[in-house]
Each structure stands twice: as structure tokens, then as C-alpha cells.
Amino acid sequence: MPETKPPTAAVLVIGDEILSGRTKDKNIGFIADTLTDVGIDLEEVRIVADREDAIVEAVRALSAKYDVLLTTGGIGPTHDDITADCVAKAFGVPIGHHPEAVAILQANWKKRNIVPNEARLRMARIPEGAELIPNVVSAAPGFRIGNVYVMAGVPAIMQAMMDEVVKRLPVSQPLISETIEAGRGEGDIAVAAAKVQADNPAVRIGSYPYHDGNGFVTRLVLRSRDAAALAEARRAMSEALAGL
Amino acid sequence: MPETKPPTAAVLVIGDEILSGRTKDKNIGFIADTLTDVGIDLEEVRIVADREDAIVEAVRALSAKYDVLLTTGGIGPTHDDITADCVAKAFGVPIGHHPEAVAILQANWKKRNIVPNEARLRMARIPEGAELIPNVVSAAPGFRIGNVYVMAGVPAIMQAMMDEVVKRLPVSQPLISETIEAGRGEGDIAVAAAKVQADNPAVRIGSYPYHDGNGFVTRLVLRSRDAAALAEARRAMSEALAGL
Numbered sequence: 174m175p176e177t178k179p180p181t182a183a184v185l186v187i188g189d190e191i192l193s194g195r196t197k198d199k200n201i202g203f204i205a206d207t208l209t210d211v212g213i214d215l216e217e218v219r220i221v222a223d224r225e226d227a228i229v230e231a232v233r234a235l236s237a238k239y240d241v242l243l244t245t246g247g248i249g250p251t252h253d254d255i256t257a258d259c260v261a262k263a264f265g266v267p268i269g270h271h272p273e274a275v276a277i278l279q280a281n282w283k284k285r286n287i288v289p290n291e292a293r294l295r296m297a298r299i300p301e302g303a304e305l306i307p308n309v310v311s312a313a314p315g316f317r318i319g320n321v322y323v324m325a326g327v328p329a330i331m332q333a334m335m336d337e338v339v340k341r342l343p344v345s346q347p348l349i350s351e352t353i354e355a356g357r358g359e360g361d362i363a364v365a366a367a368k369v370q371a372d373n374p375a376v377r378i379g380s381y382p383y384h385d386g387n388g389f390v391t392r393l394v395l396r397s398r399d400a401a402a403l404a405e406a407r408r409a410m411s412e413a414l415a416g417l
Numbered sequence: 418m419p420e421t422k423p424p425t426a427a428v429l430v431i432g433d434e435i436l437s438g439r440t441k442d443k444n445i446g447f448i449a450d451t452l453t454d455v456g457i458d459l460e461e462v463r464i465v466a467d468r469e470d471a472i473v474e475a476v477r478a479l480s481a482k483y484d485v486l487l488t489t490g491g492i493g494p495t496h497d498d499i500t501a502d503c504v505a506k507a508f509g510v511p512i513g514h515h516p517e518a519v520a521i522l523q524a525n526w527k528k529r530n531i532v533p534n535e536a537r538l539r540m541a542r543i544p545e546g547a548e549l550i551p552n553v554v555s556a557a558p559g560f561r562i563g564n565v566y567v568m569a570g571v572p573a574i575m576q577a578m579m580d581e582v583v584k585r586l587p588v589s590q591p592l593i594s595e596t597i598e599a600g601r602g603e604g605d606i607a608v609a610a611a612k613v614q615a616d617n618p619a620v621r622i623g624s625y626p627y628h629d630g631n632g633f634v635t636r637l638v639l640r641s642r643d644a645a646a647l648a649e650a651r652r653a654m655s656e657a658l659a660g661l
Contacts, residue, residue, distance in 0.1 A: 192461075194451075201442065218430075220461065220462035
């Protein structure tokens with residue numbers, strides 16, 4: 174892409190609960206911030222219900238019109254999670270259980286003593302030809318097919334997936350990142366992390382709690398387009414964590 | 418409308434600042450809640466930039482597809498507030514200074530010692546044939562043309578306009594409301610209002626601060642589809658306010 178014309182993006186939020194007002198969307202603002210950081214122009218957002226016709230139509234229209242389409246929601250285990258099927262239909266490809274996704278889910282269930290069932294296995298249904306997007310929070314992966322990136326709707330999971338998606342986006346100025354496994358829970362490190370964020374405005378610091386099988390721990394992801402600023406923020410964060 | 422099929426609605430949020438992430442949308446959830454309260458199905462939301470082609474296309478598509486379209490944003494005094502012009506274009510009608518809107522603005526400016534200027538007068542530009550939507554917070558009105566209701570983007574103003582819009586919507590079960598002028602500022606009445614809201618779940622209580630020329634006061638709007646519940650909430654609120 175020429176530097177003068179940044180890539181364009183759209184977001185598609187899928188879920189009856191947003192349209193009814195029961196759940197308030199927290200993903201649009203986060204994705205908007207992230208895309209701005211990496212120099213991609215978010216040009217349109219749509220929210221649609223968990224209805225096949227609405228999802229298929231929106232996926233087709235938005236993926237044709239913009240360079241990138243990001244979706245959130247509808248990839249869980251229940252009957253109304255139909256996003257993967259709808260994306261397959263929009264691309265005209267079959268869908269089935271993805272062997273790597275099945276293996277990821279089974280390993281996670283074993284570690285956490287969760288009994289596999291058919292509903293949970295639905296989360297391994299991935300359109301043919303798609304690439305998996307890792308999910309460090311709850312294992313069940315998202316996926317990319319063509320220019321469409323399919324993520325979970327739960328904000329903590331979506332944010333962790335977005336870190337992976339960002340690496341794959343057609344950014345004009347590549348974003349670099351550093352990951353710090355902080356060990357402790359978010360409550361223990363929040364004050365230190367907020368200070369390092371305030372002192373390092375050229376770096377965006379994401380904090381993602383996840384369960385490591387024993388308890389909740391925190392992964393910090395530092396992102397910047399400035400290598401020196403990133404190195405300094407990493408140093409400051411490591412020092413702050415060591416001092417806790 | 419037959420009772421078995423509720424009216425359908427879409428929301429169009431207009432504004433670069435939402436897409437860039439600088440401003441986080443607070444209107445979608447509020448409108449979703451309100452429409453659910455009055456028995457209207459919100460089926461789609463779109464967010465587009467302050468660009469004529471994007472706004473005109475979205476207004477045309479959504480007003481044709483759904484019974485009602487509600488828009489927020491882009492009706493202020495600056496050069497990038499182009500919603501009224503775009504709605505006029507979408508409907509193929511001329512736009513000009515609406516005499517009633519001009520009078521409303523001039524009366525408000527006089528009361529608040531604000532000097533009129535060309536930019537402020539832009540807020541009186543209304544498409545031909547449109548009906549004004551009152552704005553108790555900051556005077557500059559919204560408007561309705563056909564099935565499209567055009568509201569401000571500032572949440573406090575949008576919420577006050579939404580109270581007026583709701584009265585005009587094709588609800589299957591009509592919503593009844595009571596207005597209480599609480600006099601004092603929001604901070605003085607918030608605890609009492611929250612208690613009355615908690616005790617009266619069948620009634621939704623909206624709190625709208627506005628400037629009456631001397632200082633900020635609060636208008637409370639109580640809405641319900643249940644007349645007895647509404648009367649009881651009104652009684653409880655009046656009692657609570659009298660006890661302050």
C-alpha cells in the first residue's frame with residue numbers, strides 16, 4: 174500500500190444482546206483506538222443481530238468495500254453462535270471441525286478438568302481455508318479468512334485476539350510489540366502499570382488477565398511504532414514489577 | 418401496526434471522533450434500552466464518518482429498510498456538522514434556515530448573553546418539510562423528516578431529544594410519561610432518584626440537567642407502560658424530593 178493512502182477497515186459487531194441494550198458494547202472503542210495506533214482508517218461500524226441473513230449480507234458488503242473487516246461476537250458454544258457458519262456462507266466455502274482447533278480445545282479442557290461435549294466442540298468449527306487466531310484467555314480460537322478477522326465478543330478475549338490480529342494487518346508503519354508475563358493478578362500490578370503507561374505515551378500497554386490452570390495471572394503487551402520508546406517502556410515496566 | 422410484529426428500527430451514529438476512538442460512543446446503549454422499553458426492535462446500528470457520501474448512502478439504505486431510523490451527531494455549528502444537509506439530500510428536498518428554529522436559538526442566546534453568528538445560525542438549517550424536535554438542554558433543535566429522526570451527538574442532549582422522539586414513534590404499547598422539574602442540580606438529587614429507580618423497576622427514570630438562565634437544574638422524566646406503576650413512582654419521587 175502507498176504510504177499516502179492508509180488501509181481502510183470496517184468492524185461488524187454481532188449480537189442480539191447489544192441491540193436489545195442488555196449488554197453495552199465495549200469493543201468498538203478499543204478496536205477504534207488500536208486501528209488508529211497502527212495507521213488504519215476505521216471507516217464504518219455495523220451492529221447486527223444473530224441472524225444469518227443479516228450477518229452474511231454485512232460480511233459480504235463490508236469485506237468487499239474495505240481492505241479489512243474485523244468481526245466480534247457469535248463464536249461461542251451456544252445455538253445462537255452462528256458467526257463462523259455465516260462467514261463460511263459469505264465466502265462460499267464449507268465449514269467443519271478444524272483439527273488444530275480441536276486439539277487446542279482438548280488440551281485446554283484437560284488442563285482445566287472441563288468435560289468435552291458437542292456444544293463446546295462447536296467452537297472448533299472453522300471455515301475451510303481459514304487461519305486460526307490464538308486466544309490466550311480461554312483457548313477457543315478466532316480465525317481469518319480472506320480479509321475478514323473473526324474474534325470473540327467478550328472484551329477480555331477480543332482484546333487478546335486483537336493483539337494477534339494487529340500483527341497480521343496491512344499496516345503502513347509496522348507496529349512492534351513486547352510481551353511481559355507479569356505473573357500476578359491484574360489487581361496487584363494495576364498501579365505500577367498505570368504509572369508506566371502515563372510515563373510512556375508513545376507506547377500502548379495492554380493488560381490481559383488469564384487463567385494459567387492455577388490462578389489468574391496477567392500478560393502485558395507493550396505496542397509502539399517507535400523501537401526506542403518501546404525498549405524504554407519495557408525497561409521501566411520490568412523495573413516496576415521487580416519492585417512490587 | 419399489528420401487535421404480533423413490532424416496528425423495526427435502525428440507528429445511525431455519525432462522527433469521525435467515534436471511528437478514530439477519540440470519543441467513546443455512549444448513545445447506542447441508551448437508544449437500545451429506550452427502544453426495547455417501548456417495544457420497538459432495534460435491528461441494525463451503523464457508525465459512519467462525517468462524509469457526505471457515507472451519510473447519504475446510510476440514511477437512504479436504513480430508512481428504506483426499517484420502519485424508523487434514528488441518527489445521532491453532526492448537527493452542531495462547525496464546518497464538519499453536515500448531517501442536516503445530507504438528510505435533505507437523501508430525501509431530495511431543499512434545506513434552509515427554519516424560522517421557528519431561528520426564533521428558538523435567538524431567544525436562547527438572548528437569555529444566556531450569547532452573541533449570534535453565522536456558525537451558530539447553521540444549527541437552524543433544517544430540511545424542508547421537517548418537524549422540529551425540542552432540545553431542553555441547549556435549545557438547538559433536532560428534526561424529523563419522513564421516518565428519520567435526527568438528534569444531537571452529545572449524550573445529555575441526545576437523551577433529552579430521545580424523550581421527545583419516543584412520543585412520536587410507532588409504538589405498539591404506548592409509553593406514558595410524567596415530568597418532574599426537580600429544581601436542584603443533578604448532584605443534589607442523584608441518591609434519592611437512584612433509590613426511587615431501584616424501588617420502581619417497571620418505570621425508567623431519566624435525569625436531564627439543563628441551564629435555566631440562572632444555573633443548572635434537573636428535569637426528571639418517568640416513563641412506563643404501566644399507569645399504576647408510573648403514578649406510584651411519581652408519588653415516591655415527589656416525596657423523596659420534598660424530603661431533601
